[in-house]
Amino acid sequence: xxxxxxxxxxxxxxxxxxxxxxxxxxxxxxxxxxxxxxxxxxxxxxxxxxxxxxxxxxxxxxxxxxxxxxxxxxxxxxxxxxxxxxxxxxxxxxxxxxxxxxxxxxxxxxxxxxxxxxxxxxxxxxxxxxxxxxxxxxxxxxxxxxxxxxxxxxxxxxxxxxxxxxxxxxxxxxxxxxxxxxxxxxxxxxxxxxxxxxxxxxxxxxxxxxxxxxxxxxxxxxxxxxxxxxxxxxxxxxxxxxxxxxxxxxxxxxxxxxxxx
Numbered sequence: 001x002x003x004x005x006x007x008x009x010x011x012x013x014x015x016x017x018x019x020x021x022x023x024x025x026x027x028x029x030x031x032x033x034x035x036x037x038x039x040x041x042x043x044x045x046x047x048x049x050x051x052x053x054x055x056x057x058x059x060x061x062x063x064x065x066x067x068x069x070x071x072x073x074x075x076x077x078x079x080x081x082x083x084x085x086x087x088x089x090x091x092x093x094x095x096x097x098x099x100x101x102x103x104x105x106x107x108x109x110x111x112x113x114x115x116x117x118x119x120x121x122x123x124x125x126x127x128x129x130x131x132x133x134x135x136x137x138x139x140x141x142x143x144x145x146x147x148x149x150x151x152x153x154x155x156x157x158x159x160x161x162x163x164x165x166x167x168x169x170x171x172x173x174x175x176x177x178x179x180x181x182x183x184x185x186x187x188x189x190x191x192x193x194x195x196x197x198x199x200x201x202x203x204x205x206x207x208x209x210x211x212x213x214x215x216x217x218x219x220x221x222x223x224x225x226x227x228x229x230x231x232x233x234x235x236x237x238x239x240x241x242x243x244x245x246x247x248x249x250x251x252x253x254x255x256x257x258x259x260x261x
Contacts, residue, residue, distance in 0.1 A: 011067075034059075036060050036080060071179040089164075097205075117161055126206065
């Protein structure tokens with residue numbers, strides 16, 4: 001049996017051509033895997049037809065005509081993969097691209113480091129047209145104390161051991177945004193071992209709308225930090241989020257471009 005499952009949520013606003021490129025990047029992996037495409041609400045006709053066109057032996061479609069949000073959709077896919085006995089579960093988004101050897105290298109890393117529960121990687125940044133924009137670098141070692149001040153994990157880049165969810169739980173479905181950050185904090189606080197491979201194994205799509213979405217996430221990040229940081233850490237810990245909230249979007253775009261080049 002294939003040991004790796006990939007969870008990819010799809011939403012009606014996803015671009016069909018970009019979505020198909022994301023799917024194909026998983027189907028062409030050098031490591032055998034099974035892809036769970038998790039529908040979050042009714043799709044456009046073109047997206048629905050695309051979903052139906054993929055080989056059923058490699059792709060399972062989990063339908064839901066009710067829009068329940070990302071954490072609920074991810075949990076549904078993860079629970080299905082666990083129920084079917086997959087040992088490793090990787091994340092993927094509908095607008096990114098996985099390098100052909102991404103799953104192979106992450107699986108190899110987890111097997112060589114049996115104490116590691118979750119592994120991510122660096123990312124190549126691309127624009128809406130697929131043009132190279134820069135590199136998103138992340139630290140290799142991720143611990144609770146570092147996560148309190150900086151989320152150094154790229155959500156669609158991660159691969160979990162299946163035991164992660166039994167030990168640390170699933171995504172918090174009450175959080176419409178930043179549910180991944182809350183999960184990293186919760187797991188690392190309880191002792192999860194988290195690492196990043198120091199290679200760019202995905203192409204992460206950077207669009208102009210990304211900055212606007214990041215601004216909206218900041219209140220969720222502040223709420224999460226209020227839960228996990230003590231009173232002496234809280235104000236220093238939320239300074240970055242307050243800066244993003246008040247900083248003009250064009251300056252944030254300039255800072256991101258400068259940081260990744």
